[in-house]
Amino acid sequence: MMDSGGARNMAKAKLVVLGHDSCGKTALCVRFITMRFIGEYDHEKEVTYRCRKLVDKEVIDLEILDTVNKLESQVANPMESSIRWGDGFLIIYSVTDRSSFESVLRLKRLIDHVKRTLGIPTVIVANKCDMENGRVVRREEGQALAGDLRCSFFELSVAESATAVETAVCQLIREVRVEFSKHILAMEKCSRMLQMRHALKKKLRRSKTMQW
Numbered sequence: 096m097m098d099s100g101g102a103r104n105m106a107k108a109k110l111v112v113l114g115h116d117s118c119g120k121t122a123l124c125v126r127f128i129t130m131r132f133i134g135e136y137d138h139e140k141e142v143t144y145r146c147r148k149l150v151d152k153e154v155i156d157l158e159i160l161d162t163v164n165k166l167e168s169q170v171a172n173p174m175e176s177s178i179r180w181g182d183g184f185l186i187i188y189s190v191t192d193r194s195s196f197e198s199v200l201r202l203k204r205l206i207d208h209v210k211r212t213l214g215i216p217t218v219i220v221a222n223k224c225d226m227e228n229g230r231v232v233r234r235e236e237g238q239a240l241a242g243d244l245r246c247s248f249f250e251l252s253v254a255e256s257a258t259a260v261e262t263a264v265c266q267l268i269r270e271v272r273v274e275f276s277k278h279i280l281a282m283e284k285c286s287r288m289l290q291m292r293h294a295l296k297k298k299l300r301r302s303k304t305m306q307w
């Protein structure tokens with residue numbers, strides 16, 4: 096998927112990783128960028144990682160914002176500016192923590208509210224599936240929620256599989272790319288219509304002048 100040959104053109108995307116405390120946000124970012132799983136991650140502030148990846152033969156410059164969960168904060172929602180900034184969202188929960196699963200719906204609603212539109216590229220990731228003994232959220236529950244929210248869904252273990260992490264993030268990048276293309280097409284259509292209107296107005300003005 097990320098071979099180095101035949102790159103087409105350069106693109107950019109801003110991804111935001113959201114989720115409850117300790118569900119594996121930083122582990123996922125580090126795994127995607129470095130392919131490594133370190134185990135313990137120490138950060139209390141939002142961190143933006145920058146990297147360049149090849150996805151479907153297209154080089155893409157990524158900015159990935161690893162957020163700190165502030166959904167339960169009393170302050171007027173501090174997560175909103177992070178959401179406003181992003182093009183695509185990865186919401187992660189841990190299959191060993193039901194409250195992290197319950198946060199998914201609230202986070203998705205917040206994204207829809209801040210972006211003021213539905214259909215924003217969003218991928219839901221159920222993490223820590225290596226901890227089968229501690230599982231409290233069934234795969235089917237995650238799948239059903241993702242289906243209701245019209246999001247792609249991946250159950251994986253950041254600890255065990257770099258490939259699974261790459262698959263989930265690349266899916267998000269593809270969805271962002273589709274949204275970009277739709278946006279560009281809409282802009283082109285709008286600009287073509289404006290040009291036509293302008294040309295029509297000019298023609299009308301000319302024909303009126305001839306009548307006089």
Ligand SMILES: Nc1nc2c(ncn2[C@@H]2O[C@H](COP(=O)(O)OP(=O)(O)OP(=O)(O)O)[C@@H](O)[C@H]2O)c(=O)[nH]1
Nearest residue numbers: 116117118119120121122134135136223252253254
């Ligand atoms: N067993 C297992 N542990 C994991 C996995 N992913 C992350 N962890 C562990 O879960 C803990 C929390 O991971 P982080 O990546 O710091 O989680 P976070 O969501 O960034 O946490 P906050 O910074 O509190 O928001 C760490 O001890 C990780 O090693 C996984 O797939 N399996």
